[in-house]
Amino acid sequence: MTAATEPGLAPIDLPDAERYQLRAPREVLRVLHALVDGRALISAHLLPGGLSCPTALLEAGPDGVLLDGNRQDAINQRMAAANQVLCVSQLDRVRIQFRLHRLQRVPGDGPATFAAPLPSSVLQLQRRELYRLELIPGPVTTVLVPPRHEGQAPLQARVVDISGGGVALAIGEEDQAHFPPGGQLDACTLELPDGGRPIPVRLQVAHTSRRQQLARHPVRVGCRFVDLPASAEQRILQFIFRVERQRMARERGVV
Known part of the structure; x- marks a missing residue:
C-alpha cells in the first residue's frame, strides 16, 4: 500500500x-x-x-x-x-x-x-440519503399510520426530518406502541405540503429516542422507506431541494 x-x-x-x-x-x-x-x-x-x-x-x-x-x-x-x-x-x-x-x-x-x-x-x-431536511419549524408534513385495531382513526404523525431514505417522526408517548423496533408499517401515507397527491409508503422502524424539547411529542421515531418507487423518491427530493432553496433565499434577503 x-x-x-x-x-x-x-x-x-x-x-x-x-x-x-x-x-x-x-x-x-x-x-x-x-x-x-x-x-x-x-x-x-x-x-x-x-x-x-x-x-x-x-x-x-x-x-x-x-x-x-x-x-x-x-x-x-x-x-x-x-x-x-x-x-x-x-x-x-x-x-x-x-x-x-x-x-x-x-x-x-x-x-x-x-x-x-x-x-x-x-x-x-x-x-440521496445525505440530502436531509429538518422541518422544525417548517412546512407541515405528516405521515398517516393505519390504525392498530378496526374502528380506530389513523395516527397522524408529524415529520420532523425527511430524506430520500426515510423520515423521522415526532409522536407522543401514548403512540409508541404503533412503532415497535424493527417493525414494518404497511399502507402508510406521506402528505407533503406541495399541493400534490399523498404518497403511499411502507416504513420500517429503525430507532426511537427522547426529545425533551418537544413537550407535546417527546418521542422521535426514525423510519426507513421500504421499496420506495423511484417516482416517489424523486418527488420527495424535489420537495427537499425546493424548501432548501426557499430557506437560502430568505437568509440572503431575496424573498
Missing part, C-alpha cells in the same frame, strides 16, 4: 446514523464482499490518535476479515496497537463505514496483513 500521507475519505458523523446501520451478519458480509470484489480503497482511521492510512479488504467471512497492511512498518505497528480502526470507503457512489477491533498481524515473511473479527455493523449511506 501507499504511504499514510495519501488523502482519503473522512468518517461520517450523522446524528441519526443508526437509521443506516446494517447489523444482520448476512448483510454485513454482503457489503464487505462487495468491497473485496471491487478492490475498493479504504481509508483506515486508527483510534486513538487519528492517524489515517490507505488499505483494502483482502478477504471477508463469518469468522472475520483480512486487511491489507502498509509498506511502512511504523504504520503497521500503529495499526497493531490501535484500539480500533474506523474504515471508510465508497463503492458505486455508496459510502460505507465500519469499525474493526482487535487487529492481529498475520505471521509470515510476505506483505503485512491483519486479521480482525467480523464487524458487528456496517453503515451504508447512499448519496
Whole structure:
C-alpha cells in the first residue's frame, strides 16, 4: 500500500446514523464482499490518535476479515496497537463505514496483513440519503399510520426530518406502541405540503429516542422507506431541494 500521507475519505458523523446501520451478519458480509470484489480503497482511521492510512479488504467471512497492511512498518505497528480502526470507503457512489477491533498481524515473511473479527455493523449511506431536511419549524408534513385495531382513526404523525431514505417522526408517548423496533408499517401515507397527491409508503422502524424539547411529542421515531418507487423518491427530493432553496433565499434577503 501507499504511504499514510495519501488523502482519503473522512468518517461520517450523522446524528441519526443508526437509521443506516446494517447489523444482520448476512448483510454485513454482503457489503464487505462487495468491497473485496471491487478492490475498493479504504481509508483506515486508527483510534486513538487519528492517524489515517490507505488499505483494502483482502478477504471477508463469518469468522472475520483480512486487511491489507502498509509498506511502512511504523504504520503497521500503529495499526497493531490501535484500539480500533474506523474504515471508510465508497463503492458505486455508496459510502460505507465500519469499525474493526482487535487487529492481529498475520505471521509470515510476505506483505503485512491483519486479521480482525467480523464487524458487528456496517453503515451504508447512499448519496440521496445525505440530502436531509429538518422541518422544525417548517412546512407541515405528516405521515398517516393505519390504525392498530378496526374502528380506530389513523395516527397522524408529524415529520420532523425527511430524506430520500426515510423520515423521522415526532409522536407522543401514548403512540409508541404503533412503532415497535424493527417493525414494518404497511399502507402508510406521506402528505407533503406541495399541493400534490399523498404518497403511499411502507416504513420500517429503525430507532426511537427522547426529545425533551418537544413537550407535546417527546418521542422521535426514525423510519426507513421500504421499496420506495423511484417516482416517489424523486418527488420527495424535489420537495427537499425546493424548501432548501426557499430557506437560502430568505437568509440572503431575496424573498
